[in-house]
Amino acid sequence: MTDETSAVVARGLRKTYGRTTALDGFDLTVPRGTVCGLLGPNGAGKTTALRVLATLLRFDAGHARVAGHDVTRHPERVRAAIGLTGQYAAVDETLSGRQNLVLFGRLRHLPARMVRQRSDELLDRFGLTDVAGRSAATYSGGMRRRLDLAASLITTPEVLFLDEPTTGLDPRSRNGLWDAVRTLVTGGTTVLLTTQYLEEADQLADRISVVDAGRVVAEGTPAELKTRFGADRIELVVRHAGQLTAAAGLVERITGGQVRVDREIRRLSAPVADRITALADLLRALQDASIAVEDVVLRRPTLDEAFLNITGHGASERTEVAA
Amino acid sequence: MSTTVEMVRVPSSGAEQAPASGALGRLRWAVVDGWVMTGRNMRHVIRSPEEIVLYFSLPIMFVLVFGYVFGSGMAVPGDGSYREFLLPGVFVMTMLYGLGATASQIAVDAGRGVVDRFRSLPMARSALLTGRAGADLLRALLELTVLVVCGLLVGWRWRNGMGDALAAVGLILLLRLAFTWLGILLGLLVPNPDTVSVIVFPFAFPLTALSNVFVAPELLPDWLGAIAAWNPLSATVAAARELFGNPGIGGESWAAQHALLLAVGWPVLLIAVLAPLAVRRYQRLSR
Numbered sequence: 001m002t003d004e005t006s007a008v009v010a011r012g013l014r015k016t017y018g019r020t021t022a023l024d025g026f027d028l029t030v031p032r033g034t035v036c037g038l039l040g041p042n043g044a045g046k047t048t049a050l051r052v053l054a055t056l057l058r059f060d061a062g063h064a065r066v067a068g069h070d071v072t073r074h075p076e077r078v079r080a081a082i083g084l085t086g087q088y089a090a091v092d093e094t095l096s097g098r099q100n101l102v103l104f105g106r107l108r109h110l111p112a113r114m115v116r117q118r119s120d121e122l123l124d125r126f127g128l129t130d131v132a133g134r135s136a137a138t139y140s141g142g143m144r145r146r147l148d149l150a151a152s153l154i155t156t157p158e159v160l161f162l163d164e165p166t167t168g169l170d171p172r173s174r175n176g177l178w179d180a181v182r183t184l185v186t187g188g189t190t191v192l193l194t195t196q197y198l199e200e201a202d203q204l205a206d207r208i209s210v211v212d213a214g215r216v217v218a219e220g221t222p223a224e225l226k227t228r229f230g231a232d233r234i235e236l237v238v239r240h241a242g243q244l245t246a247a248a249g250l251v252e253r254i255t256g257g258q259v260r261v262d263r264e265i266r267r268l269s270a271p272v273a274d275r276i277t278a279l280a281d282l283l284r285a286l287q288d289a290s291i292a293v294e295d296v297v298l299r300r301p302t303l304d305e306a307f308l309n310i311t312g313h314g315a316s317e318r319t320e321v322a323a
Numbered sequence: 324m325s326t327t328v329e330m331v332r333v334p335s336s337g338a339e340q341a342p343a344s345g346a347l348g349r350l351r352w353a354v355v356d357g358w359v360m361t362g363r364n365m366r367h368v369i370r371s372p373e374e375i376v377l378y379f380s381l382p383i384m385f386v387l388v389f390g391y392v393f394g395s396g397m398a399v400p401g402d403g404s405y406r407e408f409l410l411p412g413v414f415v416m417t418m419l420y421g422l423g424a425t426a427s428q429i430a431v432d433a434g435r436g437v438v439d440r441f442r443s444l445p446m447a448r449s450a451l452l453t454g455r456a457g458a459d460l461l462r463a464l465l466e467l468t469v470l471v472v473c474g475l476l477v478g479w480r481w482r483n484g485m486g487d488a489l490a491a492v493g494l495i496l497l498l499r500l501a502f503t504w505l506g507i508l509l510g511l512l513v514p515n516p517d518t519v520s521v522i523v524f525p526f527a528f529p530l531t532a533l534s535n536v537f538v539a540p541e542l543l544p545d546w547l548g549a550i551a552a553w554n555p556l557s558a559t560v561a562a563a564r565e566l567f568g569n570p571g572i573g574g575e576s577w578a579a580q581h582a583l584l585l586a587v588g589w590p591v592l593l594i595a596v597l598a599p600l601a602v603r604r605y606q607r608l609s610r
Contacts, residue, residue: 076445103363
């Protein structure tokens with residue numbers, strides 16, 4: 001995949017506000033038709049990167065192409081090809097839902113008849129037909145967010161930017177929004193989303209770029225990141241407390257890792273590199289030593305653990321709420 | 324949210340919405356988008372009619388209070404009815420107070436997420452501002468209509484024919500356009516809608532007081548009279564009085580004798596200075 005054919009390409013983006021560096025050599029490549037998740041703590045530069053790519057913000061150095069157009073030289077071409085749904089629902093609250101969609105459709109220079117037809121379709125699709133005539137100020141948070149997404153889809157965007165799309169949504173609305181995004185991607189749209197929710201990145205993204213201090217510090221599929229940055233662990237519970245020490249010795253010999261012992265619940269755990277071989281070897285050794293085992297588990301690391309290992313700190317306090 | 328419904332794909336590169344190319348194409352979209360935004364802002368007015376009512380109450384109150392309460396004690400140079408002298412002044416003053424609404428609405432827009440959406444659309448960048456100016460002019464026309472009716476009820480008349488009367492209305496709207504750009508600039512500089520509407524009053528009140536709106540400049544002390552004569556408000560008021568054929572025109576100062584020239588010159592100068600400043604300020608939002 002070359003730079004020319006990728007949906008989003010950013011090279012060495014820099015952006016400073018006074019003495020604060022928001023972007024510090026930000027690189028990103030998103031292949032067409034994929035979902036890329038920008039994952040990082042508050043203030044990592046995710047939103048700044050998104051605003052730069054959506055032509056809302058100028059940057060100090062580097063270059064960026066979106067949908068094949070240079071962001072600095074042809075912002076109007078980029079704008080014709082993108083949709084943007086922000087952290088705060090970017091709709092006109094005084095106008096009704098339908099008036100919002102018609103307004104944004106006309107500003108995209110669609111013929112009036114098509115705008116009306118398209119607005120009705122989107123209202124129906126996002127379950128807003130019943131409230132279409134009501135001022136958006138009276139909408140619930142979920143309804144507003146749906147209207148916001150609908151407004152980004154009046155023309156099918158080549159690239160859709162979603163800035164923390166589900167922050168503050170209840171689980172049902174969140175699942176609905178995820179489904180809508182997946183449907184879009186099936187149609188060929190490229191999605192770049194920022195999120196603090198590891199689950200969201202895990203669910204939606206083909207690839208994840210971990211952002212910290214204004215740059216991408218790790219990149220890969222969710223599975224790759226977990227494997228690379230979080231080790232699998234083997235956990236076992238022995239039946240008799242008296243055999244705990246002997247079992248710990250075996251686990252240490254076979255995994256070569258540091259063994260954690262929890263005497264209360266007679267549980268041992270250790271990181272493993274070669275999962276299946278280690279498991280087989282361990283079970284055989286335990287049987288030979290006549291150590292009775294109540295439970296054995298191989299546990300994949302969570303994205304949260306991987307994230308912690310990459311950045312040295314958690315995604316955010318809110319992660320725990322979401323996960 | 325139903326996701327089983329098949330999405331009809333509307334390609335984002337339809338012929339109608341290809342980015343404008345060439346100066347003429349850009350100008351065309353600037354006008355079209357400005358008009359669409361004007362429509363949007365007018366819908367805001369329709370959705371909050373109570374604001375309009377509030378809006379008219381001030382000038383109508385001025386007509387009644389000054390026309391009937393203080394009017395009996397007010398002198399008009401030459402001869403004539405004070406209410407007939409007063410009305411063109413109230414027309415113009417209403418235009419000035421409209422500046423507060425312009426500023427606070429621009430501040431509301433700039434402070435909301437919706438401005439991000441406008442800026443991420445392939446629309447003319449100028450449309451947010453020109454749409455504001457367009458809607459405010461339409462609104463001003465509405466206000467003038469109400470005030471004219473109100474004026475006719477209290478005995479004000481235009482006496483030089485329809486042509487001159489329309490010319491006077493044109494000059495009043497031209498001044499309103501200049502105030503609109505001042506309001507836009509203020510709204511962008513002070514992005515808090517509540518603050519900006521408060522700032523406008525201490526600016527607008529002395530500007531009205533030091534003009535010929537309520538009192539002929541000749542009746543003021545010399546130095547105040549000079550300020551009042553050169554006040555942009557006074558130029559438009561004097562020109563409107565002249566064109567409507569209302570009393571209180573003329574005076575010894577150069578400004579008073581060239582009211583028509585100044586009534587065109589002042590607003591054009593203000594627009595030439597303020598509009599580019601406002602546009603530049605708007606573009607700085609992307610920093």
